[in-house]
Amino acid sequence: MANYDAVFQHSLEKPEEFWAEAAKSITWFKKYDKVLDSTKAPFYKWFPGGKMNTCYNAIDRHVEGGRADQIAIIYDSPVTDTLKKITYRDLLEQVSTFAGGLASQGVVKGDTVVIYMPMIPEAAIAMLACARLGAIHSVVFGGFAPHELAIRIDHAQPKLLITASGAIEGKKVLSYKPLVDSAIEQSTHEVKKVILFQRDIVKSEMIPGRDVDWAELVSNSKPVGCTEVDATDPLYILYTSGTTGMPKGVIRDNGGHAVALYWTMKNLYNINPGDVWWSASDVGWVVGHSYIVYAPLLQGSTTVFYEGKPVGTPDAGAFWRVISQHKVKSLFTAPTAFRAIKKEDPNGLLFSKYDTSCFECLYLAGERTDPDTLHWAEKLIGVPIIDHWWQTETGWAIVGNCRGIEEMPVKEGSPTKPLPGYDVRIVNDEGDVVPKGIEGNIVIKLPLPPGTLTTLWRNDERFIKSYMSKFPGYYETSDGGFIDDDGYVYVMGRMDDVINIAGHRLSTGAMEEIISNHPDIAECAVFGADDQMKGQLPVGLFVVKAGVTRDGEEIKKELVKMVRETIGPIACFKDACQVVRLPKTRSGKILRGTMRSIANNKEYKAPSTIDDPAILVEITETLAKMGYVKK
Ligand code: COA
Ligand code: AMP
Secondary structure: OOOHHHHHHHHHHOHHHHHHHHHHHOOOOEOOOOOEEOOOOOOOEEOOOOEEOHHHHHHHHHHHHHHOOOEEEEEEEOOOOEEEEEEHHHHHHHHHHHHHHHHHOOOOOOOEEEEEOOOOHHHHHHHHHHHHHOOEEEEOOOOOOHHHHHHHHHHHOOOEEEEEOEEEEOOEEEEOHHHHHHHHHHOOOOOOEEEEEOEOOEOOOOOOOOEEEHHHHHHOOOOOOOOOEEOOOEEEEEEEOOOOOOOEEEEEEOHHHHHHHHHHHHHOOOOOOOOEEEEOOOOOOHHHHHHHHHHHHHHOOEEEEEOOOOOOOOOOOHHHHHHHHHOOOEEEEOHHHHHHHHHHOOOOOOHHHOOOOOOOEEEEOOOOOOHHHHHHHHHHHOOOEEEOEOOOOOOOOOEEOOOOOOOOOOOOOOOEEEOOOOEEEEEOOOOOEOOOOOOEEEEEEOOOOOOOOOOEOOOHHHHHHHHHOOOOOEEEEEEEEEEOOOOOEEEEEEOOOEEEEOOEEEEHHHHHHHHHOOOOEEEEEEEEEEEOOOEEEEEEEEEEOOOOOOOHHHHHHHHHHHHHHHOOHHHOOOEEEEOOOOOEEOOOOEOHHHHHHHHOOOOOOOOOOEOOOHHHHHHHHHHHHOOOOOO
16 A cells, blocks of 8 residues: 555655646546646646546546446435436436537537536536536535525626526425526526426426426437547636625636546545445535536546435435445545434434445545544444545645545544645744644645636636735635644634535625615624534624614514525524624724634633723623523
8 A cells, every 4th residue: 555645745746747647547638738837826727738528537438438337326316205327328328418408509618507406417417518518517506595696697607507497405395496587687697598407396487488498408409529628628617605795716627627536536535436435415515516526427436416415304314324225335425414413313223224334434524523423423333434624616625534545543623634736834824834733824835736726717816815815825725723743734714704504615794795785784793603513603793773773683583584585595594683882993893703702602812902892791791692602
């Protein structure tokens, strides 16, 4: 077995040699001229001059290479009581025909396409069909409300939008079409065509002239081949929460992405072609892009597409049932899913009902794995529980335990060590590297490895400002943490106004922008309070305008409704309270960090620039009444 340290050192000392070796796993229509072009740093280009197609690498070559009859996708949907297995041959047929349909609607290389779909295989088919044509997809998570979809439509300016008639969320049947119609109405960019996949669970009305039925389109279309794209051409845009209401459109390229993701399947996850792999996330998130769709298919393994929840569909044994039934080798999900299972079935009675001897490892990400959940899962399942840290921006793990290279001992609270390609450092606010064990900003020395963001869609300036400016020469992760004497990285949480709710990334700034639009609100602050189940939940404190005498509870209900209707249910904004004033510095900056510490019962030191320290007493009392501050 290889040695992690040697592999890691090689990746930092000779990145071009390292990634050129990894690039051999990808089929190139034309070999790249260079591995890395740094001439326009920090806009690095991996594999410039290379010609390829991501869909070809994810499907066609497996069919040509002897995997035609292997299962590519297992669609397991307890909510609709459906089980479907799609071979690589079937997948090729479906993707190439749907791509033909998209082409007949005018989609060509370089066009953008927005996809708003539930966890059905057609979501992957839509993504791969775009990749086949060299079109750039932008998948929007189904839990976002029409307003958020509209923001993304306006920014991505899609040629067309692909959706489904609806979804089942737990036990609720949701109709997607009214949401899509409302988003299109709200957006200024004109969406000329909507391709709609009708599901049996809910049917949608079609708008004549604009809406195209998926099944009809496919029945009238012929399969098309793969369009050659540059390795550096964009594969997708994925919007993620920043600190304001305007999300960031992370851009992923084709070549570097394929190389890096392929590499991780064996080296990080210890998965081989043909193995069954399951990432229990959603195609709307980065984990879904990378590890439900692209990485397993690029490698030629089998990916489980699960339309259900860890609990309630039908019970807390759902994960064990899927693992056992489909012989899943490894599962990747968020710790919150395990907290939900633990709550419903603390003694693991449902676990013992299933034969999970096929199961080798559980990978967790999206938020820090808390020691309680780690130990509970370890004891129950008896396989390694591996935490790993990453971000939408990086597309794959920054820090993890490369089990395919050398499995390292797990240290509770740490996702282990930096992955090859990531030169992780901890710096203070002045940019100086701090000693081992001292907390600071986690940064990554440039260049980032292949597969990470190349820029933000139509916003190079924001890319520089958000990630590259504060610490020149480094990528700013916006996470804080430290590295211990053994080189283990500890990620302690975001340093900005981004919070993590059930493994989902949301912006408190965006929630504040919505609340501020309420006619009675003078100012407000939203921050994350620790939550046993979801990791964090947003809490709002608001001050009303002079002369407003209405009941604060009434206003709170309106604010909750506004956030739900504007961002979506996924924001989980349910708690807020009126206060007389908010704590601020003398220059007027609201002390959100201090309030967060108070709500989370953490020690805090009020900044010396605080305007009036007495306000903190009032805030503490309010947060105690709300049930956050424990006396
Ligand atoms: N479409 C529409 N609504 C959605 C949705 C979707 N795709 N996904 C979630 N929602 C809704 C939920 O129904 C819920 O609505 P409600 O307020 O009316 O109840 C709300 O958004 C919050 O959803 P969620 O945070 O998922 O809470 P939950 O109580 O339904 O489920 C867990 C809790 C822990 C079971 C669930 O969050 C989970 O499975 N998490 C796994 C995490 C994960 O996949 N992370 C991805 C990164 S790895
Ligand atoms: P997202 O872009 O949605 O993947 O969210 C990225 C953020 O989630 C990171 O910046 C971290 O704050 C948090 N995160 C993800 N994985 C982990 C982890 N394993 N440990 C701690 N935080 C994590």
